[in-house]
Amino acid sequence: MTKKQDETMNEADEDLADDTHDEEKEDEMDVEKDEEETGAEDDDEDEDEDEDNKTSTTNTTDGKKKIKKKSVNTHLPVARIRRIIKSDKDVKLIANDATLLITKSTELFLDFIVRESYKKTTGKRKILQYKDIASTVKEIESLEFLSDIIPPKVLT
Amino acid sequence: MSENSDLPNAILARIIKQALPENVQIANESKLALAKAAKVWIHYLTACSIDICQNAGRSTLSGKDVIAALDEIDFSQFIEPLEEFIAVTKKEKESKEKENKDSKEKDTSSKDKDSKDNKDKDSKDSKDKDTTSTSTSTSSSTSKDKK
Numbered sequence: 001m002t003k004k005q006d007e008t009m010n011e012a013d014e015d016l017a018d019d020t021h022d023e024e025k026e027d028e029m030d031v032e033k034d035e036e037e038t039g040a041e042d043d044d045e046d047e048d049e050d051e052d053n054k055t056s057t058t059n060t061t062d063g064k065k066k067i068k069k070k071s072v073n074t075h076l077p078v079a080r081i082r083r084i085i086k087s088d089k090d091v092k093l094i095a096n097d098a099t100l101l102i103t104k105s106t107e108l109f110l111d112f113i114v115r116e117s118y119k120k121t122t123g124k125r126k127i128l129q130y131k132d133i134a135s136t137v138k139e140i141e142s143l144e145f146l147s148d149i150i151p152p153k154v155l156t
Numbered sequence: 157m158s159e160n161s162d163l164p165n166a167i168l169a170r171i172i173k174q175a176l177p178e179n180v181q182i183a184n185e186s187k188l189a190l191a192k193a194a195k196v197w198i199h200y201l202t203a204c205s206i207d208i209c210q211n212a213g214r215s216t217l218s219g220k221d222v223i224a225a226l227d228e229i230d231f232s233q234f235i236e237p238l239e240e241f242i243a244v245t246k247k248e249k250e251s252k253e254k255e256n257k258d259s260k261e262k263d264t265s266s267k268d269k270d271s272k273d274n275k276d277k278d279s280k281d282s283k284d285k286d287t288t289s290t291s292t293s294t295s296s297s298t299s300k301d302k303k
Contacts, residue, residue, distance in 0.1 A: 075167050084161060084198050085217075090206045097219030097242060102201055104241050105226065106163075107171055108234045109197050110190060114175035117186075128176065130185040133193075142230040145200050150189050 074103045081106065116140060163194055204228055 081103045085091055113136065120132040134152045137143045168191050172182055202217075204225035209217050219242065226234050 085202045093216040095218045098217045098222050101219050101222040110171050111175045114172050128182040149192050149196050
């Protein structure tokens with residue numbers, strides 16, 4: 001927790017990063033709030049869940065509201081992703097919007113690749129294996145950039 | 157301890173789990189592969205966005221560059237949900253800012269009341285002092301007369 005706060009403090013000093021700094025804190029706050037709130041704002045939460053279903057399909061529809069989707073906040077830490085973005089030397093300044101979009105798109109990307117990979121198992125197997133992901137990467141053109149990262153394994 | 161340049165494994169695991177049906181598990185090897193894939197994705201999308209940004213003659217990477225990049229790399233299916241996400245984020249920010257303003261106004265108004273009360277008390281105290289002082293002066297004068 002403290003490390004995250006340190007990261008956010010550093011990043012705020014460097015960039016136009018105040019909003020994400022606040023968002024990071026808000027993420028932590030939301031975690032605490034989710035534990036406290038029980039039934040007061042159920043209507044609002046339902047609306048948020050509907051919106052989230054539009055953005056990214058999830059399986060939290062079993063009445064298990066433990067993983068209460070933090071309304072519109074991202075799951076992945078924005079500050080850490082900004083650090084990864086900045087490791088690219090061509091990148092100098094990043095707008096807050098851009099960082100948010102890249103963070104959210106990463107979540108959507110993971111969702112996409114996992115779902116496509118699961119289709120390979122034809123729903124029979126109960127474990128998603130490496131070979132499923134590798135064959136998905138090979139077949140889908142837009143995933144070609146991962147061909148070196150997730151190569152099909154060669155039996156020696 | 158996880159490196160600062162990597163994405164947190166727990167959160168990645170949660171995202172992956174949410175994309176799968178409940179009874180399905182994921183091999184550790186697959187998790188590692190997906191973690192790498194996510195990192196490469198960020199670099200890939202960033203590189204494409206920066207190209208678009210620089211071609212437009214700007215130096216700051218903006219949200220529009222990212223959206224255009226998604227189209228470029230054949231992931232336009234993400235554009236609509238992302239635009240909705242941004243729109244909702246803005247609404248939330250605005251509503252939070254309003255709440256902050258309202259709370260600040262309430263604080264200032266309550267502070268004003270307190271200061272007024274204090275002023276009234278001070279004025280009352282000063283009046284009381286004046287009355288006591290005048291009464292003592294009159295009493296002293298009467299005593300002198302008597303003598």
